[in-house]
Amino acid sequence: MKKTLTALLATIAFSTHAADFLPSTHNWNDGSSVYGKQQVVYHVNYDNGKRQGGALRNAQNHINAVGAENLDLRVVMHGKGLSMLLLPEEAEHTKLPVGNATDKQQAAIENLKKQGVTFKVCANTLRGKKIDIDQLYDAEAASDVVPSGVAEIAKLQGKGFSYLRP
Numbered sequence: 001m002k003k004t005l006t007a008l009l010a011t012i013a014f015s016t017h018a019a020d021f022l023p024s025t026h027n028w029n030d031g032s033s034v035y036g037k038q039q040v041v042y043h044v045n046y047d048n049g050k051r052q053g054g055a056l057r058n059a060q061n062h063i064n065a066v067g068a069e070n071l072d073l074r075v076v077m078h079g080k081g082l083s084m085l086l087l088p089e090e091a092e093h094t095k096l097p098v099g100n101a102t103d104k105q106q107a108a109i110e111n112l113k114k115q116g117v118t119f120k121v122c123a124n125t126l127r128g129k130k131i132d133i134d135q136l137y138d139a140e141a142a143s144d145v146v147p148s149g150v151a152e153i154a155k156l157q158g159k160g161f162s163y164l165r166p
Contacts, residue, residue: 035065039072039161041153047080049100055084055166056108059117068115074156075112078122078149082131085109085119090135095128101137109137122149 040062044055055075063071077084083091086099101109109119121136123145133141146152157163 035070037070037072038066039156039159040074041156041161041163042073042075043153043163043165044075044077044081044084045079045149047083047096047098047100049083049098049102049105051166052081052084052100053105053108056105056112058164058166059112060108063112063115063117071116072161073112073117074120074161075117076120076122076146076149076152076156078125081149082121082125082129082136085121085136085139086131087135087137090131094131094135096131099135106137113138118144120144120146120149120152122152123147125149 042055042059044052059073062073083096083098083100085101086096087101088099091099121139121144133139
C-alpha cells in the first residue's frame with residue numbers, strides 16, 4: 001500500500017509540473033521558435049532507392065519543422081549515392097548498378113530545390129563511375145559538382161553544419 005501511495009503521489013507531482021517544460025506558445029507548427037536557424041548536410045552514399053526516397057522525405061519533414069527560411073540544407077552525394085540523380089535509362093552506360101531518378105524521385109528533388117535545398121555531386125565519383133553530368137537529373141557542372149564529396153562534407157562540418165545520414 002505504501003508503494004502504491006508513493007507512486008501515486010510521484011505521478012501527481014510530476015504531471016502537475018510537466019507543462020513547465022513545454023514551450024510557452026504550444027504552437028507546434030511554428031518550428032522556427034522551437035528550433036531556430038539550422039545548417040545541415042545530408043550525406044548520401046548508398047544506392048537503395050527506397051532509402052534515398054526516405055532521405056528526401058526526411059529533408060521535406062525537416063523543412064516543415066524548421067521552415068525553409070530557417071534552414072540551409074545541402075545533400076552531398078558520392079559513390080553509389082549518385083544513383084539518386086542518375087536517370088534510370090542511363091545506368092547501363094555507367095559503372096553504377098541502378099539509376100533512381102524516377103519521375104517520383106525527380107518531383108521530390110524539384111520540390112526540395114524550390115525550397116532552397118542544394119544537391120552536391122562528387123567529381124571523383126563522376127570520373128570513377130564513368131558518369132557524365134548530362135546523365136544526372138537537373139545537375140549543372142558549374143554549380144552542383146564539388147571536387148570531393150567527403151571533403152565537402154568535412155568542409156561544411158567545419159563551418160558549423162550539422163551532419164545527418166538519413
